Amino acid sequence: MSTVRLLADADLSPEAAAVFADIRATRKTDFINNFWRALANDPPALRRTWESLKQVMGPGTLDPLTKELIYVAVSMANSCEYCIRSHSAAARSKGMSEAQFMELVSIVAMASETNRLAIALQVPVDEAFKPV
Amino acid sequence: MSTVRLLADADLSPEAAAVFADIRATRKTDFINNFWRALANDPPALRRTWESLKQVMGPGTLDPLTKELIYVAVSMANSCEYCIRSHSAAARSKGMSEAQFMELVSIVAMASETNRLAIALQVPVDEAFKPV
Amino acid sequence: MSTVRLLADADLSPEAAAVFADIRATRKTDFINNFWRALANDPPALRRTWESLKQVMGPGTLDPLTKELIYVAVSMANSCEYCIRSHSAAARSKGMSEAQFMELVSIVAMASETNRLAIALQVPVDEAFKPV
Amino acid sequence: MSTVRLLADADLSPEAAAVFADIRATRKTDFINNFWRALANDPPALRRTWESLKQVMGPGTLDPLTKELIYVAVSMANSCEYCIRSHSAAARSKGMSEAQFMELVSIVAMASETNRLAIALQVPVDEAFKPV
Amino acid sequence: MSTVRLLADADLSPEAAAVFADIRATRKTDFINNFWRALANDPPALRRTWESLKQVMGPGTLDPLTKELIYVAVSMANSCEYCIRSHSAAARSKGMSEAQFMELVSIVAMASETNRLAIALQVPVDEAFKPV
Amino acid sequence: MSTVRLLADADLSPEAAAVFADIRATRKTDFINNFWRALANDPPALRRTWESLKQVMGPGTLDPLTKELIYVAVSMANSCEYCIRSHSAAARSKGMSEAQFMELVSIVAMASETNRLAIALQVPVDEAFKPV
Numbered sequence: 001m002s003t004v005r006l007l008a009d010a011d012l013s014p015e016a017a018a019v020f021a022d023i024r025a026t027r028k029t030d031f032i033n034n035f036w037r038a039l040a041n042d043p044p045a046l047r048r049t050w051e052s053l054k055q056v057m058g059p060g061t062l063d064p065l066t067k068e069l070i071y072v073a074v075s076m077a078n079s080c081e082y083c084i085r086s087h088s089a090a091a092r093s094k095g096m097s098e099a100q101f102m103e104l105v106s107i108v109a110m111a112s113e114t115n116r117l118a119i120a121l122q123v124p125v126d127e128a129f130k131p132v
Numbered sequence: 133m134s135t136v137r138l139l140a141d142a143d144l145s146p147e148a149a150a151v152f153a154d155i156r157a158t159r160k161t162d163f164i165n166n167f168w169r170a171l172a173n174d175p176p177a178l179r180r181t182w183e184s185l186k187q188v189m190g191p192g193t194l195d196p197l198t199k200e201l202i203y204v205a206v207s208m209a210n211s212c213e214y215c216i217r218s219h220s221a222a223a224r225s226k227g228m229s230e231a232q233f234m235e236l237v238s239i240v241a242m243a244s245e246t247n248r249l250a251i252a253l254q255v256p257v258d259e260a261f262k263p264v
Numbered sequence: 265m266s267t268v269r270l271l272a273d274a275d276l277s278p279e280a281a282a283v284f285a286d287i288r289a290t291r292k293t294d295f296i297n298n299f300w301r302a303l304a305n306d307p308p309a310l311r312r313t314w315e316s317l318k319q320v321m322g323p324g325t326l327d328p329l330t331k332e333l334i335y336v337a338v339s340m341a342n343s344c345e346y347c348i349r350s351h352s353a354a355a356r357s358k359g360m361s362e363a364q365f366m367e368l369v370s371i372v373a374m375a376s377e378t379n380r381l382a383i384a385l386q387v388p389v390d391e392a393f394k395p396v
Numbered sequence: 397m398s399t400v401r402l403l404a405d406a407d408l409s410p411e412a413a414a415v416f417a418d419i420r421a422t423r424k425t426d427f428i429n430n431f432w433r434a435l436a437n438d439p440p441a442l443r444r445t446w447e448s449l450k451q452v453m454g455p456g457t458l459d460p461l462t463k464e465l466i467y468v469a470v471s472m473a474n475s476c477e478y479c480i481r482s483h484s485a486a487a488r489s490k491g492m493s494e495a496q497f498m499e500l501v502s503i504v505a506m507a508s509e510t511n512r513l514a515i516a517l518q519v520p521v522d523e524a525f526k527p528v
Numbered sequence: 529m530s531t532v533r534l535l536a537d538a539d540l541s542p543e544a545a546a547v548f549a550d551i552r553a554t555r556k557t558d559f560i561n562n563f564w565r566a567l568a569n570d571p572p573a574l575r576r577t578w579e580s581l582k583q584v585m586g587p588g589t590l591d592p593l594t595k596e597l598i599y600v601a602v603s604m605a606n607s608c609e610y611c612i613r614s615h616s617a618a619a620r621s622k623g624m625s626e627a628q629f630m631e632l633v634s635i636v637a638m639a640s641e642t643n644r645l646a647i648a649l650q651v652p653v654d655e656a657f658k659p660v
Numbered sequence: 661m662s663t664v665r666l667l668a669d670a671d672l673s674p675e676a677a678a679v680f681a682d683i684r685a686t687r688k689t690d691f692i693n694n695f696w697r698a699l700a701n702d703p704p705a706l707r708r709t710w711e712s713l714k715q716v717m718g719p720g721t722l723d724p725l726t727k728e729l730i731y732v733a734v735s736m737a738n739s740c741e742y743c744i745r746s747h748s749a750a751a752r753s754k755g756m757s758e759a760q761f762m763e764l765v766s767i768v769a770m771a772s773e774t775n776r777l778a779i780a781l782q783v784p785v786d787e788a789f790k791p792v
Contacts, residue, residue, distance in 0.1 A: 001254065001256060001526060001527070002253050002254045002255050002256055002527075003252070003253050003254045003348065003349065003352060003365075003527065004253055004362070004365070004366070004527075005527075006255075006256075031260065033258045033260070033261070034255045034256055034257075034258050035246070035249070035250055035253075035255050038249075038253040038255045039249065039253070041362070041366055042363075042366035042367075042369075042370065044451060045366065045369075045370045048447075048448050048451060048452075049245070049246065049249065051444075052242060052245075052444050052448065053242060053246070055440060055444060056235075056238045056239055056242045056444075057239070057242075060231075060235045061229060061231045061232045061235055062201070062232055062235050062236070062239075066198050066201065067235075067239055069194070069198065069202060070201060070202060070205045070236060070239045070240065070243075071239055071242075071243045073202045073205050073206055073209075074205050074206070074208075074209045074239070074240050074243035074244060074247070075243055075247055076206075076644060076647060076648040077205075077206045077209035077210060077644070078209060078243070078244060078247040078248075078343075079343055079647050079738075079739055079740075080247040080250050080251055080343075081257065081650060082250040082251075082255050082256075082257055083243070083246060083247050083250050084647075084648065084650065084663065085257050085261040085262070085650075085663065086257075086258070086261050087243075088261075088663060089260070089261045097193060098664070098701070099192075099193045099702075100193045100194055101663075101664070102664070102701055102702035102705065103192045103193055103194050103199075103702075104194070104202060105645065105648045105649060105702075105705075106188045106702065106705045107188055107189070107194075107199055107202045107203055107206070108202065108206050108644055108648055109641045109642070109644040109645045109648065110184060110185060110188045110189075110203075110641065111202075111203045111206035111207055111210070111215070111219075112206060112210060112640045112641055112643070112644040113181075113184075113637045113638065113640055113641035113644075114167070114181065114185070114215060114637070115206070115207055115210040115212040115215050115640070116210075116604060116605070116636055116637040116640040117167070117170075117171065117181065117633065117637045118167055118212050118214040118215050119212055119214075119604060119607050119612075120135070120604040120612065120633045120636055120637065121134050121135050121136055121167075121170040121171070121633060122133060122134045122135045122609060122612065122613075123134050123138075123166045123167050123170045123214050124133060124134055124138075124166055124214075125166075125213065125214055125217050125218075126165045126166050126218070128163065128165070128221070129165070129217040129218050129220075129221045130217070130397060131397070131398075131399065131400075131401075133790060133791070134791075135612065135613065135616060135629075135791065136626070136629070136630070136791075137791075173626070173630055174627075174630035174631075174633075174634065176715060177630065177633075177634045180711075180712050180715060180716075183708075184708050184712065187704060187708060188708075208380060208383060208384040209380070210607075211383050211474075211475055211476075211607055212607075213386060216383075216384065216386065216399065217386075217399065220399060230400070230437070231438075233399075233400070234400070234437055234438035234441065235438075237381065237384045237385060237438075237441075238438065238441045240380055240384055241377045241378070241380040241381045241384065242377065244376045244377055244379070244380040245373045245374065245376055245377035246373070247376070248340060248341070248372055248373040248376040249369065249373045251340060251343050251348075252340040252348065252369045252372055252373065253369060254345060254348065254349075262661060263661070263662075263663065263664075263665075265518065265520060265658060265659070266517050266518045266519050266520055266659075267516070267517050267518045267659065267744065267745065267748060267761075268517055268659075268758070268761070268762070269659075270519075270520075295524065297522045297524070297525070298519045298520055298521075298522050299510070299513070299514055299517075299519050302513075302517040302519045303513065303517070305758070305762055306759075306762035306763075306765075306766065308583060309762065309765075309766045312579075312580055312583060312584075313509075313510065313513065315576075316506060316509075316576050316580065317506060317510070319572060319576060320502045320503055320506045320576075321503070321506075324495075324499045325493060325495045325496045325499050326465070326496055326499050326500070326503075330462050330465065331499075331503055333458070333462065333466060334465060334466060334469045334500060334503045334504065334507070335503055335506075335507045337466045337469050337470050337473075338469055338470070338472075338473045338503070338504050338507035338508060338511070339507060339511055340470075341469075341470045341473035341474060342473060342507070342508060342511040342512075342739075343739055344511035344514050344515055344739075345521065346514040346515075346519050346520075346521055347507070347510060347511045347514050349521050349525040349526070350521075350522070350525050351507075352525075353524070353525045361457060363456075363457045364457045364458055367456045367457050367458050367463075368458070368466060370452045371452055371453070371458075371463055371466045371467055371470070372466065372470050374448060374449060374452045374453075374467075375466075375467045375470035375471055375474070375479070375483075376470060376474060377445070377448075378431070378445065378449070378479060379470070379471055379474040379476040379479050380474075381431070381434075381435065381445065382431055382476050382478040382479050383476055383478075384399070385398050385399050385400055385434040385435070386397065386398045386399045387398050387402075387430050387431050387434045387478050388397060388398055388402075388430055388478075389430075389477065389478055389481050389482075390429045390430050390482070392427065392429070392485070393429070393481040393482050393484075393485045394481070394529065395529070395530075395531065395532075395533075472776060472779060472780040473776070475606075475607055475608075475779050477782060480531065480779075480780065480782065481531065481782075484531060494532070494569070495570075497531075497532070498532070498569055498570035498573065499570070501570075501573075501777065501780045501781060502570065502573045504776055504780055505773045505774070505776040505777045505780065506773065508772045508773055508775070508776040509769045509770065509772055509773035510769070511772070512736060512737070512768055512769040512772040513765065513769045515736060515739050515744075516736040516744065516765045516768055516769065517765060518741060518744065518745075529782065529784060530781050530782045530783050530784055531780070531781050531782045532781055534783075534784075559788065561786045561788070561789070562783045562784055562785075562786050563774070563777070563778055563781075563783050566777075566781040566783045567777065567781070577773070577774065577777065580770060580773075581770060581774070584766045584767055584770045585767070585770075588759075588763045589757060589759045589760045589763055590729070590760055590763050590764070590767075594726050594729065595763075595767055597722070597726065597730060598729060598730060598733045598764060598767045598768065598771070599767055599770075599771045601730045601733050601734050601737075602733055602734070602736075602737045602767070602768050602771035602772060602775070603771055603775055604734075605733075605734045605737035605738060606737060606771070606772060606775040606776075608775040608778050608779055609785065610778040610779075610783050610784075610785055611771070611774060611775050611778050613785050613789040613790070614785075614786070614789050615771075616789075617788070617789045625721060627720075627721045628721045628722055631720045631721055631722050631727075632722070632730060634716045635716055635717070635722075635727055635730045635731055635734070636730065636734050638712060638713060638716045638717075638731075639730070639731045639734035639735055639738070639743070639747075640734060640738060641709070641712075642695070642709065642713070642743060643734070643735055643738040643740035643743045644738075645695070645698075645699065645709065646695055646740050646742040646743050647740055647742075648663070649662050649663050649664055649695075649698040649699070650661065650662045650663045651662050651666075651694045651695050651698045651742050652661060652662055652666075652694055652742075653694075653741065653742055653745050653746075654693045654694050654746070656691065656693070656749070657693070657745040657746050657748075657749045658745070
């Protein structure tokens with residue numbers, strides 16, 4: 001019951017089909033999840049989002065699991081069920097244990113609590129935390 | 133300009149003073165940041181928050197730097213300036229490089245974008261992402 | 265499965281019935297959507313909300329479709345499924361094409377990304393953007 | 397007091413300098429606002445964000461002013477002061493009047509109110525609003 | 529440094545002046561806070577917002593202090609500094625003690641934590657909590 | 661369809677079982693809602709959250725119903741369906757009438773609207789609202 005049609009492979013424009021081919025090659029699986037099938041209704045948006053995601057989540061200075069954990073944490077903070085479930089699955093495939101998932105959940109919840117305390121009390125930033 | 137007074141050491145109740153002593157012993161520094169000085173107006177809340185934070189951010193299955201990165205990410209998602217600055221400082225003290233900080237920022241921003249896409253398009257969760 | 269009963273026409277108080285009559289006359293349709301049927305449990309809130317909505321979304325300096333697009337965009341930013349779906353329907357009835365809907369989605373997502381970047385980096389407002 | 401340095405033109409990497417040159421050419425002005433100077437610390441992020449923004453805000457099925465109004469609306473919903481101010485300036489330069497700005501503000505506020513009502517009352521989506 | 533001018537009494541349109549007069553009569557004070565001076569740039573929005581606020585915060589089934597506490601709590605959840613400060617002042621004038629303020633802050637923070645836990649764990653609603 | 665298993669009594673670790681026993685004794689009912697059954701996958705988190713909740717929602721300077729109303733209000737502001745439903749049930753059991761619920765909803769919605777107005781207009785805090 002998405003707000004747009006989830007496109008099957010047969011429905012794709014050539015531009016969208018090329019992106020799907022790259023997703024499959026990059027992820028080494030034939031499976032394309034619903035997020036991309038919804039976005040395929042706008043091929044330039046599909047390409048832009050996939051290229052950005054590949055760049056942001058690709059090799060860098062943080063390891064792949066840490067990156068996924070951060071992605072899941074933000075998705076929890078933004079209350080996006082689809083994103084929590086899809087990126088939790090990705091994190092599990094990169095080695096996240098159930099104990100690590102529960103620990104992540106505790107940090108997200110604790111941060112939400114102290115974020116709210118700092119905002120409610122309007123705590124001024126300490127000089128020590130300001131950039132030199 | 134906090135909504136409550138930032139208590140100096142001389143203003144603390146005995147219960148709050150005991151928590152400050154534990155913060156100093158645990159962190160091996162005399163410095164107490166404003167967050168705790170504001171919360172000290174409610175000693176039970178101060179104790180509860182500190183004990184919880186010590187437990188959540190203490191030894192577990194995720195390494196200390198990963199925990200701080202998750203904390204900073206949630207603080208960015210919640211738009212809490214105080215929390216972004218104080219936990220970025222903590223992450224830097226645990227080894228976060230500037231390149232890692234910028235990479236964290238990119239993940240938080242990218243996740244916020246795809247979270248919004250999944251919500252706007254009301255993408256249904258794939259069967260593959262549902263727990264067995 | 266709302267938190268209050270969705271009132272049928274037969275259940276309405278006279279004050280709520282009068283508002284429903286005005287909604288029907290204004291919109292030139294007999295259909296009353298669930299939002300108003302839930303709100304009808306509090307007739308003064310029903311009247312106040314309808315009168316405000318009629319005023320805000322009525323003739324002004326922005327054209328009706330632009331107003332609906334803004335409404336949908338805010339509903340996406342606030343993750344309100346009901347509001348995304350009902351105001352997308354309203355926008356379609358005022359002429360929004362599927363291409364415009366996808367373009368709207370891209371703007372909402374892109375803004376969410378750059379909003380998060382500006383907040384994460386705590387970018388100071390340029391003098392050029394300050395009112396004279 | 398950003399969390400990273402705002403880079404002056406002399407501090408830019410060649411990749412960042414090339415993006416700044418394209419921003420200047422596209423916008424036909426020498427002025428580069430602080431957002432890009434902060435992002436320039438991560439040249440690939442700078443390039444990706446600018447390329448995406450140029451694509452999303454470029455010619456499409458919605459007119460340029462409508463696009464900016466949507467951008468400002470989302471920035472208000474996300475409480476991003478920097479984004480409210482910079483995109484309001486952009487909207488003004490594309491013809492937004494003060495009356496239109498106030499009307500936009502009313503729609504954003506009204507949508508936030510009814511979004512909250514729909515969520516608080518957990519109003520179920522009407523069949524009429526579901527895609528066929 | 530608001531995004532619109534804060535209107536002095538001498539700058540008001542007759543419609544805005546009438547609303548200011550009613551605010552002064554209702555609140556039994558000459559003081560008009562900045563919120564209304566900003567909103568006065570759009571007299572119908574000023575009137576609509578004031579009339580709604582007067583109705584919502586006026587006599588009902590909840591006592592005036594409880595209403596203000598709820599208002600402050602929502603303002604904290606929405607991170608609106610202006611609203612936290614102005615409605616805290618209102619709550620104090622209606623009898624809120626400093627201990628009650630700190631207790632309110634703890635509830636807001638705790639609710640933010642458990643909200644996040646319920647969302648992160650996607651806890652299904654118990655049958656017992658569903659309406660009969 | 662939670663992201664973790666909802667633990668039955670037979671599945672509990674001794675630490676989690678002890679917390680469940682305390683919940684039952686404190687609430688004087690055998691019923692344990694799903695929130696705790698999900699959290700029981702992480703016994704220290706279960707204990708910490710329950711102990712904090714008991715302290716925050718226990719005797720203090722605000723009466724029990726007012727505390728629940730604040731909790732529900734924050735849950736509505738955070739769009740947490742589980743929390744809206746479970747804490748509404750708790751508020752009803754502490755005496756909240758349907759009229760009070762609808763009044764609460766109006767305040768939450770109205771506060772969300774004026775919060776957004778203050779943020780959109782970037783209204784500066786009045787001197788009168790600053791602490792002395």
